[in-house]
Amino acid sequence: MGKLNEKIIVAGFGGQGVLLLGKLLSYTAMYSDKNVSWIPSYGPEMRGGTANCNVVISDEPVGSPIVTEPNVLIALNRPSLEKFEQILEEGSLLIYNSSIIEVEPKWNNGKVISLAASDIANELGNPRLTNMVAAGAYVKASGVFTIQELIDAVPHVISKRFHNLIPLNIEAIEKGAAAVS
Template identity: 50%
Template sequence: MTHEIVMAGFGGQGVMAIGKIIAEAGLKEGKNVSWLPSYGPEMRGGTASCNVIVSADPVGSPIVTGATEAIVLNRPSLDKFEKDVVPGGMLFINSSLIDKKSTRDDIKVYYVPANDIANELGNGKIANMVMLGAYIAATNAVSEDTIMEIVTEMFQGKKASVIPLNKEALAKGAECVK
């Protein structure tokens, strides 16, 4: 199966980072992957998004026009990308910051209070990993074990202390979709 994923949020929410983690994990599992960021003159608080493709087949266009899944961390991203999910696809909404419900009835929608969970874990910055945990549990696009391998590689030396927190965030996110 080919996962064509759009993830979007405010700059600083870590959407580029979770996109990279998914792509790295896909590569580690021997799949074909691409990661394409939106780029442009944005400032802090502006919107950021990226397109990630994970597939058994070679990746054609790196641009996602019909998303099998979308992960949205703020309201403008929901407004922009909700329509891009293909029928039967999945939409992951950060319900801590987005009070609006999806209007789509032909897709599966998951509401994940990512910022609330992150704050409960003691670090608001980790909301992106909560969303990632929900995404992985619902799709199995890559395995959670591979995600943890990548996270472990990312945080080495002194930074290794944040690995358990990341693991917890992934697990809490996963609980939201079960």
């Protein structure tokens, strides 16, 4: 296995929890003693309902925290898929939320995972779990961490008043991981 250098874009609608998903991956990386950076989009691109964040997880010190040449895309809605699949490197990992993205990705130059993230979240009773389903799927598909390492980081990114929902978040992560063969 080569040196770890995950250049991740997580993107979706505002409210789908893309920033939190990025944070969860970042905390997991920090507790696994990896170099990591997280940066949200905070410029004009966040107007108009889409949100994204960039996460870099690396064995080396992180160079640019801003990802211009991603090798991982987690797209939770269609505009995000169509915008960022254009800049994916060859051999990348693409996970897209097939529950609400009704088109196939045009990009087919690496590993493509169709994940019914919103459906799985709805089955668990809360569409806001979509991000956790996607996190579980990403970790399973990439093998960057163990699912247990991801689960251990959950309490660090969920504010205390929602800690009663931790078991449900963990269930969503496990369902997301199980959806990846």
